[in-house]
Amino acid sequence: MTWSFPWHFAPRIVTRLRLVFLLIAAVLGLSVAIGLVQMRSLDRNVAHLTQGSVPVLVAARHVESSLKNLLLSLQEASSLQKPDAMPSLQARVDRQLETLSQRILILGGSHGAENVGPDMHDAMVEIIGTAHAALSTRAQVLSQKTSLDQHGQKILDIRAKSLRVLENLAYQNVRRTDSLPVTARPGASVDSDALERAYFETLALATALTELTVQIETVGDLAARLPDVADARALERIQEALRFRMRSITVQIAQLPPTEARTNLAQHVIDLRSLIFGSDGLVNGVKQLQAHRATLAMQEQAQRQPIQRISSRARALTDTAEMDVIAARVNLAQVSDHIMAIMALAALSTMAAIVGASIWVVERQINRRMARLTDSVLTIANGDTTHRTTVTGADELGDMARALDVFRMTAEELSRSNAELEKFAYVAAHDLRSPLRAIQDLAQWTIEDEETRFSQASQRNMRLLQRRITRMNTLLSDLLDYSRIGKEGADLAQIDLVAMVADLGGMLDPEDRFTLTCEATDTPLASYAVPLHHILLNLIGNAIKHHDRARGRITVSAHMHAARLTVRVTDDGPGINPRYHARIFELFKTLRPRDEVEGSGLGLAIIAKLVAHYGGTVQVASDPATKRGSTFTFDLPLAKVVPAPLPVAA
């Protein structure tokens, strides 16, 4: 390992991977947890808003609008002229006060209004009180004004009457004046002084009448102005003016010639005086009106304060609520940022963890070592038993590397063992044949030299001797072949199957006892010629050897499929009992006694080993119970590239 934990703790690979995954899960879990916390804060904010600030804003707005309506109504009250509209206005104001109270109650009970609630409540009570008071005062003012108007009307009536009287008097006066001669005629009864006095009187009367008219008119005007007088000082002045004029009127009336008209006039003036200056006269009435108005003004003044209080409290609550909203918005933005930051961080750290784990744990610790181990395994599997793997460690890979070394040693041992065995087999077979040859020769020479001198028995013995020697030779030869299989590389060569079979027929069946045919395509085929020849030699030889009749038929057929050459050798001999189908391929096993049919028992074993070496199989199909004959089928590799044709080696 190029990198190991600093504290010499090298856990198993599975553990390491689990740790990595745990780490990633922890990072994710932590991020989720923090995210949830943030979400909870967000939640709280929203709840605070929806349950706190927003209702406050709504309630405050309601209160403000109620106040506004109330103020409008009160303003309307102040511009009222007639007392008839008062009751309905009063009812409206009552309703508005009711609504305002309710809304103030709601506002007072809302979030954050604990301090101002009671205050607003008190203010509300004040407002109710002052509103009622003001309205009733206003009603009084109005009714007072009405009665004053009535007074005024009466005064004007009397004035009109007085003026008529005066008119009459003036008219009479004018008539008298007209009746007077313009100039005194001599000799008239009326002398010029009397005439002059008459004119003077009429003139004086006219003047007095005119003055009276003017005064009475003025008094009427002044009296008419009285109800509108606002302050007390102005009232005093007009009062004085009125007194003055009334005195002069009285004086002037006294100066009039005593007539009935003058009496009427005097009565009118007396009535006038009492209407104006009487105890329930205009002046007093106006004084009362002024007092009411003053009270009203105070009451209206008093109203303002609690309304303002409520307004300002409501505004304060609104401000607070607005600030809360802003704060909540800011908080929300913050929380959003946090959450995004956390997600980004989580993603980054997860990525980093994955990349880190990928590089360190997966790549360095696992992949590379795995690759090296795989290389080692393949190298050893391909035959290099000296290769030592460089993978070490206390984990699974290390275990496998150590196990691999054990296998390698076993394989090494095995190939050494095999090599020794082969060498042994070869040497044994080879060195055993040498004395065997000598035995064969000596036997042969003895027979050649002394045959005629031998008895029957001895001749037969010698023949048996020779046969046994041959048998042993064959056995050794076959054993040598068997041991050699796979050690020598065979070459691919172009094969003419028909020619090969014909050649084998000539060698094995020189007397042509059997019909040997070959069914194969004309397509040139390339395969391992030497083994093929060996196998066919054996199979055809067996077919001939084991045939129970003087004549027979042996057929060789071949077909190519999927890079394999499949060959069939069929004969019409006695067949092989299915019980023995497996046994015949074993070493040293024959079906017939060796004295009847010479055979080492290795032929089929050699074929089986050869075919297996080239990745194929050999099978026998035969059932003497149903039908004569047997078919042996085997397959060898088929080459695609056909090498240059070589003569078939015998």
Add this chain to the structure above:
Amino acid sequence: MKDLRSGQRGRIDTNTVQFVIVDDDEVSVMAIMRALRKLRIVNPVHVARDGQEALDLLRGKPDAPRLPKPYIITLDLNMPRMDGLEFLEEVRNDPDLQNTVIFVLSTSDAPNDVAAAYRANIAGYVVKDDLGDSLERALDMIGAFSRLIELPS
């Protein structure tokens, strides 16, 4: 050293090419001798048991003269003391003997042995196998060789 002459009737007088058989196996030598007799080859035959004995024969010893040329040698490879390939090496390194005509007559058919022998410029390599008359035919060929070919002297 054996000096065997065939004393039968009908002997054919050949030239004086000597045969030297280098083989340690008694029966193998007997086989060669029988075959020669059958072929009526009456050249003088000498037998050496191993490479060293053969060298002594060819070079001569203080108490025995060297074998006169021309001669043909049949050589077995598996022998004690000095085997065939070592003998070949000795012979080829000896200026007197290097042009000797040698036929290897061995049971070994290993390609290494064949190649090594031919590297030492043998005249031919014959594998002693079990088929009866292969030895006869080989010796027949050698006999004809000895009659036809001009040998170094």
